[in-house]
Amino acid sequence: MTKTTPAVDLSAVVRAFPSVRAVDGIDLTIERGETVALLGRNGAGKSTTISLLLGLDEPDEGAVRLFGTTPELAVRKGQVGAMLQDGRPISRVTVRELVTFVGRAYPKPMPVAEALALAGLAEVADRRVDRLSGGQVQRVRFALALAGNPELIVLDEPTAALDVEARRTFWESMRGYARRGNTVLFSTHYLQEADANADRIVVIDRGRIVADGSAQDLKRRAGGTLVSFDLAGRDSGWLDTLPGVTAVEIRGERAGLRSEDSDATVMALAGRGAIRGLRVEGTSLESAFLALTAGEDAIAETTGTTRLTAATDLMESL
Numbered sequence: 001m002t003k004t005t006p007a008v009d010l011s012a013v014v015r016a017f018p019s020v021r022a023v024d025g026i027d028l029t030i031e032r033g034e035t036v037a038l039l040g041r042n043g044a045g046k047s048t049t050i051s052l053l054l055g056l057d058e059p060d061e062g063a064v065r066l067f068g069t070t071p072e073l074a075v076r077k078g079q080v081g082a083m084l085q086d087g088r089p090i091s092r093v094t095v096r097e098l099v100t101f102v103g104r105a106y107p108k109p110m111p112v113a114e115a116l117a118l119a120g121l122a123e124v125a126d127r128r129v130d131r132l133s134g135g136q137v138q139r140v141r142f143a144l145a146l147a148g149n150p151e152l153i154v155l156d157e158p159t160a161a162l163d164v165e166a167r168r169t170f171w172e173s174m175r176g177y178a179r180r181g182n183t184v185l186f187s188t189h190y191l192q193e194a195d196a197n198a199d200r201i202v203v204i205d206r207g208r209i210v211a212d213g214s215a216q217d218l219k220r221r222a223g224g225t226l227v228s229f230d231l232a233g234r235d236s237g238w239l240d241t242l243p244g245v246t247a248v249e250i251r252g253e254r255a256g257l258r259s260e261d262s263d264a265t266v267m268a269l270a271g272r273g274a275i276r277g278l279r280v281e282g283t284s285l286e287s288a289f290l291a292l293t294a295g296e297d298a299i300a301e302t303t304g305t306t307r308l309t310a311a312t313d314l315m316e317s318l
């Protein structure tokens with residue numbers, strides 16, 4: 001094993017339950033030092049992927065390696081810390097006592113003061129865990145994940161129940177840990193969190209990876225730009241033949257065109273004098289995500305050619 005062994009390596013991983021293939025052939029490599037968001041809708045397969053990655057569940061097919069070894073061994077060695085969705089820490093002890101106790105289970109624990117400081121708990125270290133706010137409890141769980149001094153931390157929807165301020169402090173702590181050269185994998189429904197806190201976003205849908213890259217890459221993949229204009233009584237049958245256009249949506253008098261080459265689309269529209277109320281907008285991360293994870297149901301009325309474009313999203317933008 002060399003220094004360059006990736007932190008995470010999932011290879012053709014499948015986990016099938018009787019009613020659903022929760023993970024349906026995932027290949028994912030995360031290099032040391034990366035911060036990666038696993039982004040997907042409810043039921044996309046994020047938690048199942050995380051369970052497999054931590055060795056809490058076994059894949060039916062494929063292989064999972066952490067730092068070149070099995071998840072069990074990596075966890076036992078303290079290389080991996082995790083913060084999962086449920087489980088409230090035991091409460092009749094102080095924050096410091098709890099972090100100290102958990103650290104003792106690992107061969108090379110992080111010094112307690114350091115774990116408390118990184119998690120933003122120094123000021124409440126001597127308070128009982130059952131006297132803390134929801135945001136503080138979440139930070140205790142983060143400190144417990146840090147207790148073994150891990151190189152990789154895995155967080156399953158870490159900010160799901162937190163208000164805006166608690167989220168902000170949570171992500172500050174996480175970034176402090178990542179800046180030390182550590183690796184972070186977190187799952188989220190929140191696009192803004194993925195965009196703001198990850199170097200790389202892996203979009204998962206129906207147990208498969210449907211996109212993997214920076215926020216910028218996702219926007220590009222989701223179909224570039226939205227060009228819209230007033231039809232002013234024209235028919236719309238010709239719009240999907242225009243250069244660059246991948247999808248067309250008509251809403252009353254307004255036409256929306258998803259375009260991979262907005263310059264060419266606008267030129268062609270201008271050539272036909274169809275420029276009344278013309279608007280050209282870049283794809284937001286929100287619409288990129290919707291487009292990448294849209295089901296067949298969301299596309300029903302779209303006359304365009306791409307499967308990736310969600311009609312509902314296009315309608316919202318008009």
Ligand SMILES: Nc1ncnc2c1ncn2[C@@H]1O[C@H](COP(=O)(O)OP(=O)(O)OP(=O)(O)O)[C@@H](O)[C@H]1O
Binds near residue numbers: 040045049
């Ligand atoms: N133990 C299980 N037995 C049967 N089906 C399961 C089991 N665990 C998960 N599933 C199913 O697998 C699919 C993926 O679930 P998973 O919890 O991994 O999704 P998720 O992306 O984490 O969703 P959420 O954001 O709601 O937590 C879902 O259809 C879920 O119902």
